Amino acid sequence: MTSTKLYTAIYVVLFAMATAQVLIEFAGLAYWVGVAAILALSSLKAVMVAGYYQHLRFEPPAISAVVLVGLLAALVLTFAAAYSIL
Amino acid sequence: MNDETRHRTEPDGGHTTDGGHASAGERTTDGEHETDGGRATDGGHATAGDELDPSRIDGHADAAEEAFPPLGSIKRWFVTTNHKDIGILYTLTALFFLVFGGVLALLMRVQLWTPGGNFLSPLSYNQAVTAHGLLMVFWFLSPFAFGFANYVVPLQIGAKDLAFPRLNALSYWLYLFSGVLFGVSFFQGQSLAGGWTMYAPLNLPTYMPNVGATTAILALVLFVASVTVSSVNFLTTMHRMRAEGLTYWRLPLFTWTILLTVWMMLFAFAALLAALLILTSDRLLGTTYFAAEGSGSLLWAHLFWFFGHPEVYIVFFPALGVMAETFQTFTGRRLVGRKWFILAMILVAVQSFAVWMHHMFLTGINLQVKTLFMATTIGISLPFDLMVFALIYTMIKGRIRFTTPFLFSFGALVLFIIGGITGVFLGAIVLDYEFRGTYWVVAHFHYVMVGGVTALIGGLYYWFPKMTGRMYDEWLGKVHFGLFFVGFNLLYFPMFLAWETPRRVIEYDPAFVTWHQLATVGAFVLGASFLVMFWNLSRSLFVGEEAGDNPWEFATTAEWAVPSPPPLENFPGTPSYGSGSLRFLTTERALTPGEGSGGAPGVADGGTTAAVGGIDHDLDSRGLGGHDPDRSHDPNHGHESHASVWPFVVGLASFVVFLGLSGFRDGGLPPGMEGGIYAGIAVVGTAFLAFALVGMARQRFRGPAGPFGESWPFDGVENTKLGVWIFLASDVVLFGAFIGAYVFTRVAHGWVDWHVVPHDPTPGLVNTYLLLTSSFSVVLALVAAEKGSRYGLLAGLTATLVLGVGFLANKAIEWNELFHEGLTLSSSVETSTFYLTTGLHGAHVLVGLLIVLYMMGRAARGAYLDDERPVEYFGLYWHFVDIVWLFLFPLFYII
């Protein structure tokens, strides 16, 4: 499917992004800008792990859809509940 | 029922013990992979029905396959994995819980004969109310529907069994033992007494200190485990194992309702599991989620009702399916607007996740969100209108035969209309201020829920001849319906009239005493009607007329095209709808359903009803586009397992573990003997469970093998892989709900004022590195397995184990330091969310490591080299755990 080289490259990138996340914390950005950047990095890492290590990129899209529906349900719960007390 | 009347083919030599390291069995496994060539590529056609168990495919199975005892044997019912047997077990067990919950209801009605009656003590009354609700909703309604689902769905879709028969048995035993555990709770001081909604903070030890209350909650956790296993199994089966030509549009309506039900179950029950695990932790470990002022009780309401509203449809949809089937059969025509009916149901299933706050109109949530949820609630009633009209028009256009199943279904429709209309009142914010907590609510949801039961009872009469091979007594059936319908309305209608009575309270205004006495009379009439049913059905088992394949004449779904009861593996050949109507393909010829037995046409529900006549009996199957599954080449190919005692053992062991855990409180045990006993039970139970799980993993077991007809949209994804993914999707919701609970609590307490618990992100960062690296090592292990390198595989697995252990050790050190600073689980809501959420993740890591350990043992003996799929599937889980940490780390350490 894909070579060990690609897996290794992804591993290196993931490692670097994890480090970057902590550095952002100390970069002195405005709080919410920092939060957005950190969560964006987490999401990017998640997509890379799911896409290549779990090889979702090479599976029928329906599988990704199943997982995304679960994710959507969780997000609806989280945001609607939080919004309800704002 | 004796064995002659049941037409099942009993297993012969092929199914009896293979003895020791059965060479025949081993050859089958290997042989399969040989004939199929490559595995990963043609997932759709290589599956040996391997369940979610990494060990089994490797051709080194240790335990011999079990013999499958005949129907008459008691042992059969403990080891069976056949979907029809499991369906019967579900049905009978659910009926037991109907009686259990029903007796509790009668106790309540006796109490309410006069206001504040003293038949039960107030606390006993509260327990009766609570247990009645929980038992009926969880242990009767859904399992009763799943009795039919188990029995009928594989038949309707043309499958020999579910995708994972052993896991199906496991679902049943977990269900049964969760019910037993609930029963035990009455003997531990006092069971849960806060209503079936288990509202916080009433559900905490401060208000409900008894061990029994904890046990009831643990029983629910075990029940959810059963539901989750079952959802994964049904979804895999229904998406992947439909007969050729059985596209979604052609799927029978009962199957459709079950399909939507299990999808809703998969996600809704994951949210309930999150709520229950947090509650369990609050009770057992002393976290303070639900005690937290300003967030606790609302958090419970959100989590519970996010599950709770879909749950209404989870229990109602199967009833709708029964109604659709029986309306078609007994009016002799297809459902009017069938496609729209299906689309409406899909719409409702999706919408059901966006209306939950209509249960919270009287809480402190803001007005905008209340208005929004009032709108979505009105929106969800619209598709139901369409369904109701479709059913009514079907009746008008068809010629009705008033059999017992039809009467019950028709009655259900009437009751559901009343229940639906009275519910609209509750969906309006202003009216809800008036109606909340009154008998209006009680009356409304009983019309809906017991309306659903009415249809399911119709389903019991409808499928009774199929399940037993005998007809029930039609006259007694009608008597049952008459008593049931009169009793039902006598019981619940007066509740609308006495609606100002407060719910769950024994006191009420004496002005309502007549209505309540009428209701009590109605309750006994309703209860008595079931005596008629039990008498009728049990007597008919022995003296009922022989039913024949299709006693209903116009029934068109596939279960009526096979004998009653169907043989062990259901069909005389491979079912196919490829030609437009149902045929059974064998190597010699295509059989027409009902051939030689005078049965009616077995046609796909989805149309083509007319296309039955003139079937070319002698058509050679090789002429049918090569759809002859080349079983003839491999005499062992059809060999499938039907017996395993391990699901029962795992269920029993889980029961023991949970019983032991119930004694814990606030991170400790009750003093003295009692604490010692509970601790002892927990330790013994854990060892027993470990033994049972290893036993189950080591057993060789083969489920239905492909090729399957229709698998869209999961063609090429073999069953086990799809099962893993579906399970992971529910795990996404579980973790999502935990994270949602954290976000909600943090918002409630002021996002930026929140004290981030670990003041040093370093241990978390190190753990991120460890987990990322372990993900990489699992990938390397898989690559090594693909290359056939035993050494590389072992090295990859070992690295994963070491890194995972490092992760847990690092966490232990970190936690230990925090504990020493006085930051314990109960210190604050901040520490509670931190420890519990990362703890749940840690538990996932631990489970993963146990699997790695197990796989290392097998890999050392050469496993996985010619079939690395178990390594791949384990990797899916492990990477998921990694991904979760990618979010937990920033959320709990640096934001």
Ligand SMILES: [Cu+2]
């Ligand atoms: Cu609702």
